[in-house]
Amino acid sequence: xxxxxxxxxxxxxxxxxxxxxxxxxxxxxxxxxxxxxxxxxxxxxxxxxxxxxxxxxxxxxxxxxxxxxxxxxxxxxxxxxxxxxxxxxxxxxxxxxxxxxxxxxxxxxxxxxxxxxxxxxxxxxxxxxxxxxxxxxxxxxxxxxxxxxxxxxxxxxxxxxxxxxxxxxxxxxxxxxxxxxxxxxxxxxxxxxxxxxxxxxxxxxxxxxxxxxxxxxxxxxxxxxxxxxxxxxxxxxxxxxxxxxxxxxxxxxxxxxxxxxxxxxxxxxxxxxxxxxxxxxxxxxxxxxxxxxxxxxxxxxxxxxxxxxxxxxxxxxxxxxxxxxxxxxxxxxxxxxxxxxxxxxxxxxxxxxxxxxxxxxxxxxxxxxxxxxxxxxxxxxxxxxxxxxxxxxxxxxxxxxxxxxxxxxxxxxxxxxxxx
Numbered sequence: 001x002x003x004x005x006x007x008x009x010x011x012x013x014x015x016x017x018x019x020x021x022x023x024x025x026x027x028x029x030x031x032x033x034x035x036x037x038x039x040x041x042x043x044x045x046x047x048x049x050x051x052x053x054x055x056x057x058x059x060x061x062x063x064x065x066x067x068x069x070x071x072x073x074x075x076x077x078x079x080x081x082x083x084x085x086x087x088x089x090x091x092x093x094x095x096x097x098x099x100x101x102x103x104x105x106x107x108x109x110x111x112x113x114x115x116x117x118x119x120x121x122x123x124x125x126x127x128x129x130x131x132x133x134x135x136x137x138x139x140x141x142x143x144x145x146x147x148x149x150x151x152x153x154x155x156x157x158x159x160x161x162x163x164x165x166x167x168x169x170x171x172x173x174x175x176x177x178x179x180x181x182x183x184x185x186x187x188x189x190x191x192x193x194x195x196x197x198x199x200x201x202x203x204x205x206x207x208x209x210x211x212x213x214x215x216x217x218x219x220x221x222x223x224x225x226x227x228x229x230x231x232x233x234x235x236x237x238x239x240x241x242x243x244x245x246x247x248x249x250x251x252x253x254x255x256x257x258x259x260x261x262x263x264x265x266x267x268x269x270x271x272x273x274x275x276x277x278x279x280x281x282x283x284x285x286x287x288x289x290x291x292x293x294x295x296x297x298x299x300x301x302x303x304x305x306x307x308x309x310x311x312x313x314x315x316x317x318x319x320x321x322x323x324x325x326x327x328x329x330x331x332x333x334x335x336x337x338x339x340x341x342x343x344x345x346x347x348x349x350x351x352x353x354x355x356x357x358x359x360x361x362x363x364x365x366x367x368x369x370x371x372x373x374x375x376x377x378x379x380x381x382x383x384x385x386x387x388x389x390x391x392x393x394x395x396x397x398x399x400x401x402x403x404x405x406x407x408x409x410x411x412x413x414x415x416x417x418x419x420x
Contacts, residue, residue: 005337008398011146015390022138022386027117029134030127035109042083042164045104049086049162056144058090065172071310073259075212075272082172083164094157096404099184101352102137103166107375114377123383130381136190136368143393152401166352169314177355185413186327187356187363192371200366201344202320203354204278207313211237214306217269227267228304231260234271237307240295248287250280278348285313315350316358323418324362331364334395340388360419367393
């Protein structure tokens with residue numbers, strides 16, 4: 001072990017014997033169905049996490065979130081109950097404050113056939129959310145356990161947010177992340193790393209939209225000429241929107257869903273489409289909105305056709321600031337001392353790290369476990385990554401805490417210029 005981590009060697013070795021326990025805890029959480037709209041299941045995970053985090057000694061707060069609003073296939077606004085968020089804070093008066101975040105929800109709904117964890121081989125389990133993100137939660141908790149047993153713990157405060165809605169864009173918990181940003185100096189988020197262990201660095205921003213088109217119903221045989229076909233008009237919108245691909249670097253439009261009509265002897269008077277936009281730069285948003293509005297205006301100018309656009313950009317692009325780059329460098333140094341080779345790669349995906357970065361907080365948002373095929377029934381976790389990833393977070397926390405105790409090494413985290 002290098003000189004960087006020499007003061008922590010005995011603490012880090014405590015994790016060596018915990019792989020079996022960490023695996024059991026991961027499986028337990030993964031086998032509670034916690035699809036984003038299964039509030040009951042998400043709350044079961046939350047209650048288990050209240051028990052798991054009690055030994056850490058922080059102040060726990062269960063937080064109700066506003067319902068999640070979506071446009072249904074009839075173009076109506078409906079509300080879905082969300083699970084509760086769990087916030088835990090300890091030593092808010094400490095000179096350095098760290099925000100840790102992990103989501104409790106998965107993409108697998110209550111009625112999914114993918115409910116159980118199975119062991120594929122000596123080093124691999126397959127199950128819902130084992131990698132995204134239950135394994136990451138267990139990595140986080142074990143790192144905090146070692147921090148709290150260290151002589152430097154008093155020099156660092158921490159705040160955990162376990163949120164119930166990340167997989168649908170954190171519509172209810174985004175405000176909690178923004179609130180936390182007013183109190184903390186850096187973020188550690190436990191999304192899975194890349195399969196080779198690398199971190200995600202720069203991330204695209206994301207917007208989710210629903211277009212609802214209204215036409216005029218008529219008999220398809222007797223009075224077809226009196227009808228105004230909502231499906232055709234919406235298809236024109238989707239085609240024009242999709243044609244925006246390639247017109248601005250780093251911006252992509254993805255039509256993802258369309259629904260409309262019914263009996264084929266009726267001119268359809270309603271049709272909806274859902275689509276996603278990804279972008280690299282904050283100023284891309286206004287370009288996208290302007291282009292979309294021009295298409296909406298053209299479609300709506302047609303006789304007896306009306307097009308409404310709902311939604312917006314929920315996550316800003318994550319652009320790496322000098323402070324964020326220094327945070328990655330410190331993590332890489334800790335990883336190197338542990339024998340881990342860590343790279344930083346850009347990605348088109350987004351997560352709560354986008355939200356935190358947009359509030360000016362440097363963060364690493366892929367401190368979780370190694371695995372792959374997330375968001376599918378082939379999702380897997382590499383068991384042998386549990387302890388090394390816990391050691392990485394522990395080393396990072398201990399280094400930050402010790403630097404704070406010595407009065408050296410953390411000034412860049414509080415430098416406003418470096419964070420912008």
